[in-house]
Amino acid sequence: MQLLRLGPLGHEIPAVRDNQGATRDLRPLTEDVDGPFLSSDGIARTRADIDKLPLLDAEGLRVGAPIARPTAVICIGQNYAAHAAESGDAPPEIPIVFFKHPNTVVGPDDELPFPPGATQLDWEVELGVVISKAAHRLGAPSESADHIAGFVVSHDVSERRWQVAESGGQWSKGKSGPSFNPLGPALVPLEDITSPDALHLWSRVNGEARQDSNTSDLIFDVPTLIWHLSQYMALEPGDLINTGTPQGVALSGRFPYLTPGDIIELGIDQLGSQRQLVVSE
Template sequence: MKLMRLGLPGAERPAVRSDDGTTYDLGALTEDITGAFLAADGIERTREALQHGRLRPLSTTGVRVGPPVARPAAVVCIGQNYAAHAAESGGAPPAEPIVFFKHPNTVVGPHDDVVLPESSGCTDWEVELAVVLGRRASRLGSTTEAFDHIAGYVVGNDLSERNWQLERSGGQWSKGKCAPGFNPLGPWLVAAEDIGDVQALPLRSWVNGQLRQDSTTADMIFGVAHLVWQLSWFMTLEAGDVINTGTPEGVALSGRFPYLSPGDVVETEIAGLGRQRQQVVGTQLEAAR
């Protein structure tokens, strides 16, 4: 079962895709897929409505796919969380999770254009497993308990302007992470119980059809449950919050590949969670003219 949101930015409507590929309107259950909906047993109610045939089929032809969760209050990100990526970045594996934030308004649809920041010469791609919280998580007692607070999983692309992130950082990374549209999310939010071993998911990225990243979540230094558990001791996570859990090796920062330029096409994919495709266009300054 896959939750999704369809329509123009700011006017998306909630939907669900069943296992047979049919898409249904979720408007009978909720106005949108929000943290409040997830916290109110939204996934369970959606599953029950599907099983009892209470939802109306919906055509998706020619309709934009939006991010599958509306207005997350926080996008919490983990840096250098894959052993091979930490090595290609020139650093030792971190002893503690590296945490930074993206502005929630960076979250856009999985196929929306990437508009380069003006003066950007170092915009990079990062395929990531994103976790969506389904319940408030605060000072959790164990990593096992952490799984009870996860609504589901989604493909994310943690786009990064490396010069702003590293050279103009002032000691933190968020400057290079928060340009408009720098967190494509989707196409679906897949319920946690529909994913087998979350630490054995293949994830890949391509630029212009050429494979860049090819790894699995088994290379994570800190696993999903550990991240949710530990973060809950430093902050209160709310339903609908998104955690980007880090990226594997194969990014432009490695020096092996060029950074993104107008005309490039970026694709990211995680097994069972779907595939994204973004066209890189101009710069924000050019787009405003």
């Protein structure tokens, strides 16, 4: 089962794709795939009633972000040892945390604007985790699964000069441009992922391989991240957590940064793939 949001930007309708590949209208159960829906056992209710939901003709509909604008986009930096090394840093001993503006979240195939003044636009494929119910001061990582709605492909777009040289030590300037977080195509519930700790993730630019890794290489796994974050903040239903990117980005110096006209493709096993065209803003 996969949760979707389809239609024009700002006017998406909620939908679900069943295990036979049919797309069904989710509006009999909810107005949107958002925090209130997820926290009220929306996924379980969808699973129970999925065969009763009307079929939806999705042909030609834009694929939007699979969750409505989240309250927070919480990101983990350098959570793959090889990526930390290519950035010139030692692997972190505790999770590095930064934030993206919620308006960075757009559809998986929407155009990626190249902002005026940008010189170092970079790609980062990441496993995204969506929170299903409030999590604050969890007792142990083993409690985290009860607070996970599911997983999604997340693209943490970065402007590295703004992130590093103009940041004052904080990364969010280079992470928060509008549309800097393509998300989707689908939110796949936790129960529908066979091994979330062993998912292949990859990226390509103009057809050339860039990133090729596996979530088994995460320094801090998903349960640990949710438990850790909950010690410092109250996670809310619908929040998005980006868990970090593997090696193979332009910051490494091995590849050129993005320019208008480039095409980025990225994906994660069992979660789907994205494709964006870089365009001048």
